[in-house]
Amino acid sequence: MTAKRIDGKAKAEQLAEAIKAQTAVLLKDHGIRPGLAVVIIGEDPASQIYVRNKKRRAEACGFHSVQHTLDENVSQADVLGLIDELNNDDAIHGILVQLPLPDHLDEQTITQSILPSKDVDGFHFVNIGKLTAGHTQDAFVPCTPAGCILMIEDELGPDFSGKNAVIIGRSNIVGKPMASLLMQRNATITVTHSRTSDLPSVVRNADIVVAAVGRPDMVKADWIKPGAVVIDVGINRVEKTIDGETKSRLTGDVDYDDVCRVASAVTPVPGGVGPMTITMLMSNTLRSARLSAGLPG
Numbered sequence: 001m002t003a004k005r006i007d008g009k010a011k012a013e014q015l016a017e018a019i020k021a022q023t024a025v026l027l028k029d030h031g032i033r034p035g036l037a038v039v040i041i042g043e044d045p046a047s048q049i050y051v052r053n054k055k056r057r058a059e060a061c062g063f064h065s066v067q068h069t070l071d072e073n074v075s076q077a078d079v080l081g082l083i084d085e086l087n088n089d090d091a092i093h094g095i096l097v098q099l100p101l102p103d104h105l106d107e108q109t110i111t112q113s114i115l116p117s118k119d120v121d122g123f124h125f126v127n128i129g130k131l132t133a134g135h136t137q138d139a140f141v142p143c144t145p146a147g148c149i150l151m152i153e154d155e156l157g158p159d160f161s162g163k164n165a166v167i168i169g170r171s172n173i174v175g176k177p178m179a180s181l182l183m184q185r186n187a188t189i190t191v192t193h194s195r196t197s198d199l200p201s202v203v204r205n206a207d208i209v210v211a212a213v214g215r216p217d218m219v220k221a222d223w224i225k226p227g228a229v230v231i232d233v234g235i236n237r238v239e240k241t242i243d244g245e246t247k248s249r250l251t252g253d254v255d256y257d258d259v260c261r262v263a264s265a266v267t268p269v270p271g272g273v274g275p276m277t278i279t280m281l282m283s284n285t286l287r288s289a290r291l292s293a294g295l296p297g
């Protein structure tokens with residue numbers, strides 16, 4: 001079997017076009033332009049790239065997009081002061097603080113200071129609680145798992161009854177919300193992590209595999225049940241030497257070429273989950289703007 005390549009980039013483009021069209025309607029009919037504020041602290045090169053891509057995508061969707069770049073040594077009080085201003089700014093519907101933060105800042109205090117109604121990353125405890133309770137009508141679901149679910153639905157339809165799903169990784173931003181979303185669609189869930197014994201044999205039971213580990217090419221073909229759908233969340237930078245020349249490239253947690261021999265569909269890295277994550281951020285921001293106007297999300 002040669003698996004289908006799930007084209008997250010193409011799907012993200014398609015969704016972004018729909019978001020752009022809905023944004024134009026919201027502006028025309030209600031005079032509201034979705035506003036996204038991104039706060040970046042320090043000079044981390046990967047974070048700079050992510051933030052640039054988010055800003056570019058927000059502008060392409062027709063959003064009001066602002067970026068606040070703060071010095072590496074900014075005080076926690078100043079960060080909280082900025083978030084307070086953004087919480088009270090009616091032109092801003094979504095606030096995102098790019099992680100990771102410098103060590104002297106407390107991630108939890110900062111993330112939880114964003115109003116739940118503007119928490120388009122879905123990291124506020126109110127949004128996590130609503131997702132866990134299945135009350136998603138007015139909650140924001142974290143962007144990466146939200147994008148993964150759409151790609152799995154494209155392969156399996158909206159209901160995963162009778163399917164076993166194995167998630168590798170139990171982080172708050174991917175593994176745990178992914179489990180809630182898969183369970184809501186009636187999959188039977190196993191969440192694995194670094195203390196799981198004999199991980200390959202657990203994964204071999206899965207019709208749906210979501211790998212969010214941060215270990216390059218860890219998942220191999222002999223871990224995969226024939227016909228499984230495999231979603232690779234991992235983004236790892238590795239050095240590879242070809243013809244004597246060493247180059248840096250991105251790879252996922254799944255050994256793509258190997259797993260494609262057994263699975264029915266696999267997301268590539270890059271071009272899979274990453275572009276969907278950014279588009280789901282735009283979707284959450286549009287939703288927030290609509291909810292702020294009393295319209296259905």
Ligand code: NDP
Nearest residue numbers: 144169170171174193194212213214233234235273274277
């Ligand atoms: P975390 O580091 O927060 O979590 C990693 C998880 O993997 C932990 O639960 C850890 O277990 C588990 N783990 C580590 N080693 C093993 C192992 N050998 N076997 C089984 N489980 C293991 O990472 P994130 O969830 O934040 O991110 C995971 C990956 O996804 C990263 O590569 C990240 O860059 C990428 N990512 C990509 C996004 C995108 O948009 N495409 C968005 C977010 C993340 P334990 O809990 O026991 O330590």
